Amino acid sequence: MNQADVSKLVSKLRIRVPAEPRKLRNIKGPEGRIDKLRKTVTGLIKYERIELNSNRGQEARQYAERLISEAIRHGDCHKPTMDIADYWLLEKELIHKLFKVLVPRFQDSNTCYTRLLNAPRIIHSRNPDKVILELKGNPYPVLGSNKMNNRFLIQNVLLDAAKYDYRQAKYAEFAKKIVNKEEKIDTTETEAPSIEKQQSDDKLTQS
Amino acid sequence: MFKAIVNKLNPLQLSCSFHTTACLNEVRLLTRLRVVDNSEIGKRAMSEGKPPRVICVYNKQRVGYIGDRVLVAIKGQKKKGILVGLKQTQKVKVPKFDSNNVVLIDDNGTPLGNRIHVPIPTILRTILKERTHAKGADYTKLLAIATKFV
């Protein structure tokens, strides 16, 4: 049972944090791991959407979230936070982006600041799993909007076409039945109303 | 971490061959002890800088705990002693000492000296009473020569 460290206060992350950090394989040990993550976090802040190997993406996400939450909590007049930003962002113009762009963007959000999506995986490939890590509110087109009610989703297009065909078939059947009945009941009557009905049916289907 | 440092020291060798566990400070065979009574032999051994060494611990584990009887080699002689203070991490409320202390006794449990000049844990009172049997050795005499209990 360890005692919690009370010397520093941190705000809670809105993502799930695993109990143990992942080890990223590196010849330089923990130092190399942090260097790797620094590059990734810098890339994320710069490009706002990057594709990574799964392990590295998940680990870098935590660090990016922490960096942004520290920046939001302390602002740019806090010396230790500036030091941290200076360490984590290898390109120094990104420090301005962090405090001037990202902090106002995420200040009032009550969810996490990044999004992690699984990239499509090539079947039977031996490549490691890929993920896409992005900052929320980025200017790129939305990823992974495979909502089930999207009209242009291939399944929905096919289903719509199938429904249309089925309806057409049913209407044709009805029309045939009615024509047959009328012929049986009253052969003397003209066929004009039945034709009219058929036309109206067609209109309905078209609409 | 250690691997990384070893790599820094010696980039060709990729394994770390020494163990890095913290020591347990157990009283085992050949542990040096500190005699804390004023027996003649003990005083001389300590002043000459040749503290006694454990050559047997009289229990099943062969690791000495507080109140255990040990056989020590002191100044070329074999003497029995009782452990009255240990460096090892102790249970809650039992004091942990900065040195492994021993009080020399003879076979009947009578201390060789007549005064102990360091504090003695109070739990020893109960332990030694339990160890003493009516016909065997009487270890409680040791308690009588103690000056201070903690």
Add this chain to the structure above:
Amino acid sequence: MSLAIRRTTELIGAAKWFLRRDSRVLSTLPEKVEEPPAELTSKRYRRRFFQNEAILETRHAYPEFLPDPNPNWRNSLREKLERADMLERRSQIDIPEFYVGSVLAVTISDPHAQSKTNRFVGICIERKGCGLRAEFTLRNVVDHQGLEVRYDLYDPTIQSIQVLRLEKRLDDKLFYLRDALPEYSTFSFDMDPEILPEGTPIPVNPVQVKLKPRPWLERWERQELKGVSNIEEHLKEKDRVRRELRKTPWEKYDLMKQYRKTIPIEDQSKIWAEVHNQLQQLQMARKKSARKRTFTTPKTQLG
């Protein structure tokens, strides 16, 4: 009978209805709730923020109320029950505020001692554990023999804990006192309690200890200790090289490592909101009783 009951219920119902309606008429709330001006909300927010900060400051004095930071060992129900038990225990005996570096006197009931009580005085060199398992270690040198006793903070056999000198040291753990000269950890058993004037911040004792020559129990030179003065005297060139190799300057910036060691503010403020009031009351009660108490020098007890 039943008719009467029904009538009364009807009456009550009517009265309720009337009241509700009346109140609605009286209150005359507009349909749209006007948003308070931005300044006001920010002020209110700030006040709440400062209150929260004040509550969070209790974490230094009572760190054992915070749970273990490792999520594998968390159990919210157990933690809650433990906190209740801790407050219960604190209402039974006076567990004062103390820090690593303070000098304490602890009296326990000891079945092994002749007087059935045992008093030990020493400097607190470590506080660890959380919840009911919180521990602290006292160190003293008695008759030129270094001694350390570990106590459970919420042990039911503890009769009293008295703070003789309330102060902090430069480091969080004072294990280097084991290798320091004995005068730095020698405290007499009949030491008088030093009373700080009310409202003063906890003083930090800037004393720097001198270490004995090597061998040491730990490699103190690698631990960046502030409270040791003569560490460089005992080092060889080899040790300095090794120290440079072992340095981990990146750990200062390892944000997730820090995060995994602490409890975030949101969780902390929930816990402190739960216990803060009762702790405050206990503190007030202690102050009152301290004013009433007549001063008596504690007697030394032999075993």
